[in-house]
Structures are given as structure tokens and as C-alpha cells.
Amino acid sequence: MSEQKKQSEDELLEKVTSTEYKYGFTTDIESDTIPKGLSEDVVRIISAKKNEPEWMLEYRLKAYKSWLEMEEPDWANINYTKPNYQDVIYYSAPKQKPVLDSLDDLDPEMKKTFDKLGISIDEQKKLANVAVDIVMDSVSVANTFKDTLAEKGIIFCPISDAIQEHPELVKKYLGTVVPARDNFFSALNAAVFSDGSFCYIPKGIKCPMELSTYFRINEAGTGQFERTLLIADEGSQVSYLEGCTAPMRDENQLHAAVVELIAMDEADIKYSTVQNWYPGNAEGVGGVFNFVTKRGICHKNAKISWTQVETGSAVTWKYPSCILKGDNSIGEFFSVAVTNNRQQADTGTKMIHLGKNTKSTIIAKGISAGKSDGNYRGLVKISKGATNSRNFSQCDSLLMGDKCGSHTFPYIEVKNNSSKVEHEATTSKIGEDQIFYCNQRGIGTEAAIALIVNGYCKDVLNQLPMEFAVEAQKLLEISLEGSVG
Amino acid sequence: MLQIKDLKAGIEDNQILKGINLEVKAGEIHAIMGPNGSGKSTLSAVIAGNEDYEVEGGNITFNGKDLLELDPEERAHNGVFLSFQYPVEIPGISVSNFIKTSITEKRKAQGLEPILTKDLLKMMREKMELLSIKQGYLSRNMNEGFSGGEKKRNEIFQMAMLEPKLAILDETDSGLDIDALRIVANGVNKLRSEDNATVIITHYQRLLDYIVPDFVHVLYNGRIVKSGGAELAHELEEKGYDWVTKEEDKKWA
Numbered sequence: 001m002s003e004q005k006k007q008s009e010d011e012l013l014e015k016v017t018s019t020e021y022k023y024g025f026t027t028d029i030e031s032d033t034i035p036k037g038l039s040e041d042v043v044r045i046i047s048a049k050k051n052e053p054e055w056m057l058e059y060r061l062k063a064y065k066s067w068l069e070m071e072e073p074d075w076a077n078i079n080y081t082k083p084n085y086q087d088v089i090y091y092s093a094p095k096q097k098p099v100l101d102s103l104d105d106l107d108p109e110m111k112k113t114f115d116k117l118g119i120s121i122d123e124q125k126k127l128a129n130v131a132v133d134i135v136m137d138s139v140s141v142a143n144t145f146k147d148t149l150a151e152k153g154i155i156f157c158p159i160s161d162a163i164q165e166h167p168e169l170v171k172k173y174l175g176t177v178v179p180a181r182d183n184f185f186s187a188l189n190a191a192v193f194s195d196g197s198f199c200y201i202p203k204g205i206k207c208p209m210e211l212s213t214y215f216r217i218n219e220a221g222t223g224q225f226e227r228t229l230l231i232a233d234e235g236s237q238v239s240y241l242e243g244c245t246a247p248m249r250d251e252n253q254l255h256a257a258v259v260e261l262i263a264m265d266e267a268d269i270k271y272s273t274v275q276n277w278y279p280g281n282a283e284g285v286g287g288v289f290n291f292v293t294k295r296g297i298c299h300k301n302a303k304i305s306w307t308q309v310e311t312g313s314a315v316t317w318k319y320p321s322c323i324l325k326g327d328n329s330i331g332e333f334f335s336v337a338v339t340n341n342r343q344q345a346d347t348g349t350k351m352i353h354l355g356k357n358t359k360s361t362i363i364a365k366g367i368s369a370g371k372s373d374g375n376y377r378g379l380v381k382i383s384k385g386a387t388n389s390r391n392f393s394q395c396d397s398l399l400m401g402d403k404c405g406s407h408t409f410p411y412i413e414v415k416n417n418s419s420k421v422e423h424e425a426t427t428s429k430i431g432e433d434q435i436f437y438c439n440q441r442g443i444g445t446e447a448a449i450a451l452i453v454n455g456y457c458k459d460v461l462n463q464l465p466m467e468f469a470v471e472a473q474k475l476l477e478i479s480l481e482g483s484v485g
Numbered sequence: 486m487l488q489i490k491d492l493k494a495g496i497e498d499n500q501i502l503k504g505i506n507l508e509v510k511a512g513e514i515h516a517i518m519g520p521n522g523s524g525k526s527t528l529s530a531v532i533a534g535n536e537d538y539e540v541e542g543g544n545i546t547f548n549g550k551d552l553l554e555l556d557p558e559e560r561a562h563n564g565v566f567l568s569f570q571y572p573v574e575i576p577g578i579s580v581s582n583f584i585k586t587s588i589t590e591k592r593k594a595q596g597l598e599p600i601l602t603k604d605l606l607k608m609m610r611e612k613m614e615l616l617s618i619k620q621g622y623l624s625r626n627m628n629e630g631f632s633g634g635e636k637k638r639n640e641i642f643q644m645a646m647l648e649p650k651l652a653i654l655d656e657t658d659s660g661l662d663i664d665a666l667r668i669v670a671n672g673v674n675k676l677r678s679e680d681n682a683t684v685i686i687t688h689y690q691r692l693l694d695y696i697v698p699d700f701v702h703v704l705y706n707g708r709i710v711k712s713g714g715a716e717l718a719h720e721l722e723e724k725g726y727d728w729v730t731k732e733e734d735k736k737w738a
Contacts, residue, residue: 432537437573439557440533440566441587441643442594451586455577455626 033092038085040064043191046091050160050194053167063180063190070184073317076346077375077407080315083254083289090192090225149207155200156211159227162198169200173231177260177295177323185256185291185317189225193258196226201236201267210465212241228259232267232302239270241468252314253278253288261296263304265326269296270305272464273320274472277312282370284342287314294318300326300355307463309472310337310347311479319377321350324358324386331360334460336472338479339372339404348378348409353386353419362393365457368404369480379411382419389419397427398456400449400480450477486511486682487532487651492543494531500541501527503707509651512679516693516718517686519704520726525686526570528704529655533567534560547651562594564650568640568657575627580639581609583627584646591647612645616672633660641672648676653684658692670695690722703729706737 034045043064047057072082149156155166162170180190197213213228232238255277263269271294280287290313296304306320322331333349351360366374380391397406408425430452438448453476454461461469487509495501501524509515519525531538532545534557545552552560575583589599609623616638628636637657644652654673658666673683673696685696693701693715701717702709705726710733711717721728 431573433573434575436535436557437569437575438587440561440569441583441647442558442561442591443586444556444558444590447586447590451578451583452575455575458577 033089036087036089038064038088038090038192042090046192046194049091050163052160052163055167055171056163059175059180060191063187064192066181067184067187067191070181070187072184076317076377077373077409078315078317078344078346080252080289080344083252085188088254091194148209152205152208153202154205154207155198157198159196159198159229160194162229166198166200169231170198170229173260173262174227174229175260177262177297178258178293183293186258186293189227189256189258189293193225193227196228196257197230198228199230199238199240201232201238203233204235205233206236207238210239210241212243214243224253224255224257226257228257229262230260230269230271231262232264232269234264235266236264237268239272239465241272241274241465243274243276243468243471252280252286254291255288255313256291257293259292259294259320261294261304263296263298263302263329265300266302267299268303268305270307270463271296271320272307272468273309274464274468274475275308275310275312275316276475278314279312279341279343280314282341284314287343288312289314290316290318292316292318294320295323295350296321296331297323297325298329298331298355298358301328302326303330303332305330305332305334305463306349307334307460308336308347309457309460309464309475310335310345311475313345314343316343316345316347318345318347319349321352322360323352323354324360324389325354326358327355328357329355330358333360333362333364333378334463335364336367336457336460336476337364337374337376338367338476339369339374340479341370341372343370343372344375345373346375346377348376350379351381351391353380353382353389353391356385356387356389358386358389360389360391362391362395363459364393364395365460366395366397366406367400367453367456367476367480368397368406369400371403373405373407375407375409377409377411380413380421380423381411382414382416382421384415387416387418389416391419391421393421393423395423395425396456397425398453399427399429449480453477453480486548487684488546489532490544492528492531492545493541494527494538495541496538501538501707502531504543505704505707505709507702507709509682509684511650511682513700514677514683514685514696514698516698516701517684517704517709518688518690518701518718518721520730521688523704524707525688525704526655529567529653529684529686532560532653533557533565558590559594561647561649562591566644566647566649566652568637568644568652568654570656570659572628572631572636572640574629576629578627579624580627580642581623584609584643587643587647608646612642615645615675616642617668618642634662634665637661638665638669641669645672645676649681651682651684652676653686655686656688657685658687658689666692667695690718693718705730705733708733 043060047060178186180187199211201207230240261269261271277288277290298304304322308320310316320333324331331351337345337347339345348364349362362378364376366376368374376395380393382389395408399406406427410423412421414421430449434452435445435448438451454473461472464472489505489507492502492505493500505528517525527538531540540553547563585605592599628639631639637660657669661669670692685692685698697715701713701715703711711729
């Protein structure tokens, strides 16, 4: 590399670390918070604030007791100072109740927040046919299209409403895919979750629109522990998308969510995530700790497809998984994980094949820039009874600059000999020849990188619903603005 | 349009171009010929702004602008186009998307609004016809899985779309069979106008049977050692490069 080139690369590297987070604003809304710290009393207060039935409180208290005995996992390839769990505020609700029927009733301040986030809800309603539930800090504040969905028998509401209005469904399914004791963070979530979304698609119904939830952490020092429960009854179909942002804060904010998906016989669930929590500044100060447990179960001939575009958070620990319990069921995982500056991510999936003729596909694309570390960790487990099963995994890493890292940890267990597992992995750098080629065609280095990265992620971005694919593309560009040349 | 004066350039400590002088006017076609290793591709890379090469002396002006002061993309915006000897793959990016980005960036630099998709598609269809390009080509990924001939045709297609003032065709004939060569040459001829100029860099004379140059220059050992009209190419084909190079070697011995 010539001296001149080396210098320009250094300049660009310098630039990337100085690119600021574009969603860093706080909203000045009065909020109702409880003192920080976690105790049995706090769990009781949360439950009482939500006016929950006794069984729900019991569930929480049991989870809390399990959590006390558990230890924070440290097997992931990430380094961070463990949060002081007594220093977190476990409940914060924007003081604006009850949940609104129409967006016109929304607090103007909050409406401004949504505008800054670039989610024009009105427009989405009209153009994109998207029903949106917005969870800010801990409470759902807007839920559009409820009536339209109700006509089809579809339930899409804040989980706190579901506990009140559909207790039989919540009681039957909550914690069946991710038990409270599953891990440290799922136990914590089960004890203190304050909101999230609930969705039920009745038998044979094809959900006529995308369902979407938007999460935002706003209040300083708060944790967000949302809980999502999605049940697709026999032969139904649904596509669900969640997006997340957080303002810039010096301290690390905690996010420990649990998502459970249940795909009954012949059901089809597509679950997409665009995660853009505040990643911290260039020196690694602040940012969200994103410790998430997402898992779905597939019954006979069912299909669950996870798509994620992860560009935010200081630390990500997340493995959206599929339990392929029913024969002929299908699990898919499509992921783009970007780390920049000092971000760390340990993310991947688990495909647990239990039924016969089950199939899974994993396409994971990692992009590391700055001084970040990106890890793919995945498990493909084919049990003895899962005869004639198949898995195909492809894990690619793209490195930008020479100060970042990327690792792949594939775990494969196959217990029968009629199944087939394929694993492909590549590591590449954006070629100088590719950039020069683009330059010669009038495309500047930054636009060239965005273009090349988009091409690299195409297989994953193609899985997203159209309007979100465009948003995800923009997000990738923002996250990598000023990357290497 | 293009003036190159006493250009010296190389990679690291190895000087490849040892004082090039060349003037290209609008409406002209120049052919630069020479044996392998004479510096032909280095010259095209330096004009396009490839930073792997260091300019050690001399200057290049393009329509009055100091070309060496401009970034590669700015040179492109000003109308310099290089048809690559080895076109690069951009996986996952379709030909149409790439060209759209390219045209949008150029227009942005000129302070123009992005081109309308329907206008772009219309233009693409016209140029595809010009180069006998089949349907379905636009949605293929840039150079991914392209044959040698397809890559070269893709270069000329981009040239047709970008309508440059100066096009440099670096060994565009290599890897082309005779039919493809004819189509590409035909395309270049049709794109020729009073306002643009073309520099053809080639080892062989055969492309010049189809694109007749106004001037032929022989590049040897980093210098233009002989210039003439179209007939010079035929003479070279007949007598070989030795005819020129031996004389030259004597001079510097």
C-alpha cells in the first residue's frame, strides 16, 4: 500500500469513529417511575401498577426467585462491566394514560419523537398497511389498526392488555418456549417485564398486514424488559417487524427482552428485527446492553423465519432460535450484524431439529469496522429421531480496516445418519480494486462502501418486507458512514 | 481536451512512465500500442486516478483542469471514463442498480436532480440494443459469473450510459471473440461524436480494423517512441514491434 493510500485510509478510519449516532435525542415527557433497584417489593409494585391477576404475580415472583439463584453468563466472546442490577430503574411509564385509540390524541412531544425517528405513522397506516404498536420505555403508547384486525379475529395488543383481556391465552403459552429459568436474562425479564406485544392469529387466517412494534428507551437509567408473545394458530400466516432505538446516554442502559413464537401445525411466522439501540460513543462510553432471548417452536409443517439487521447496541447477546418439533417443519435465520467503533456482538442462532424431515437455513453476514468485535455463534442440533433432516449454514464476515475482529463459532451435533448438514464460511475485506472501480464510475468512496455492503447483505435484506428493507439499507449506510477506503 | 506533458509515474520506486507527451482533441480517436510491459495500462490507470501509482513529475490537463488534483470520482464526473482491462465483480449489486447509482452520483456532482427511472430504463433499452445485449442482463450482478466477453461488453454498455467526453479503452479487445469484437467496435463507432474522444490501448492491431484511429502511438519502455496515422498500425502488424524497439534500444544504449 502506498504511503498516500495508507494515509487516506487512516483518515477514513478516523472519520468512521467520529460518525455520530443520529437517533440521540431525548423526549421531554413527564414519566411515572419507581425507585431504582430490584426486590420482591419492586416485582409486586410492577404487577400492582399493571393491575395484574394473582397468577401473573405468582409467575413473576417465581421467576424472581430463580433469578436470585442464577449467575450472569460469561461464555460469550464479549467484555463488559456487568451491570449493577440494583442501580436500574425497572419501571418507567410516560405519564399518559390510558392507551390511545387514535394517534390524533397523542402527546405532541411524543408525536415529535416519532417524527424524528422517521416513522410517520399516519403515512404507514395509509401506504404500507402496517399496524404499529409503540413501546416507549415500558408502556405501549399507540396501537393502530386494532379494529381492522379484530374483524379477522386477530389480536394485536400490548401484552399488559392481553393479560387483562385474554388471560386464558397468555396463561396457556407464556413461558412455554422460553421458560423463566431458561437463562439469567430470561428470568430477569419474566420477573420485571412491564410491556411488550401480544399477538394471536386464529386458525387459517392470513394476517392482511405487517404487524410492527417500535421500542424506544427514553428515561435515563431505565431498563427495558419487553416481552413479546406471538401465537400463530393452525394454518395461519403472519409477518411481524420490530424496530428499536434509544437516545444517547453516557451510562449503559439495559435491555433484556424475551420473544416467544408459537407456530402451530401448518402455520407460518416471519419475524423481522431492525435493531438500532444507541451503540455508545467512539471510546465505548454508554450504549445499550442488549441481552435478548428469542425462540420459536414449530409444530407439524410449520415455518418460522427470523430476519435481523443489528446495527446498534454497545453489547449484543442474542440468538433467535427455532425448535423444529413437528415433522417437516422449517426454520430460517437471516442476519446482518454490524459492529463499529467499540461495539461487541455475539449473535447467531440455534436450530434444534426434533421432528422428521425438518429443514433449517442459516445465512449470517457479519460486518466489523473500527475497533469492534463481531462474533457468530450458532448451534445446529439434529436429534436421533429427526431423520432425513437438513441444515445449510453460511456465515460470512466482512472486515473494514485492520483494527476490528470477527469470529465464527459453529456448533454442530448430528445424532442420526440420514441427515445432512452443510456449513460454509468466508471472511473478506472490501477490495481496493472494487472501490477504485466504483470511484472511476463517479461513485465516491463512502457511497461505494455502502453499495458493496448492500450487495454483500442482499440475501438477508431481500427477506425484509419491502418498506423496511429500504430503512435497513439506510441504517447500514449510517452505521458505516466514513468507513475505510 | 487532454494534454499530457512529460508525465513520469510508477509504483513505489519503480518508474514505469518516463516522460509521456500526448495531446488528444475532441472528435479524435487515438490508439496507443506497444509490447507487454511498455506502460500502456499504467498510463490509463494514472489518467483515471488509481492511487496505486505515484506521479513523480509532469502534468495532465483535461479541458483546462489540472486532472492530477482531482479524485478519481471527480475525474469521472468531469467526463473521464476507463474501460477496465479486468473489470471488477461487485457481488449482490445488479447492473441496473450500479449504473443508476453511477449516473445519480454524477448528476449530483453537477447539481442535477436524479434521473427519472422511466427515462433511465428507456436509455438502457436503447443502449442495450446498440450493443446487442439480451434481456435479463440488467438484473445480473455486476460482472459476477460474466464471461470475459460479457465483462467487456458491460464496460462499453456503461460507457454508452455515462456518455463520457474521454473514453480510455484498456485492452478492450482481449478476451473477445470475433463477433463480440465487431459488436463492441460497432458500439464505439456509433458513440463517436465531434465532442468526445477515445483512446484505445491495445497490443494487437485487430481492433483497429474495426475502429479506425486518427493517430497511432507506439509506447515502449515508458515513452512514446513513434507516432503516425492509421497506417502505422498496419506497419507494426507486418514488421512487429522489434522494428521500432531495436532502434529505440540503440538510442538509449
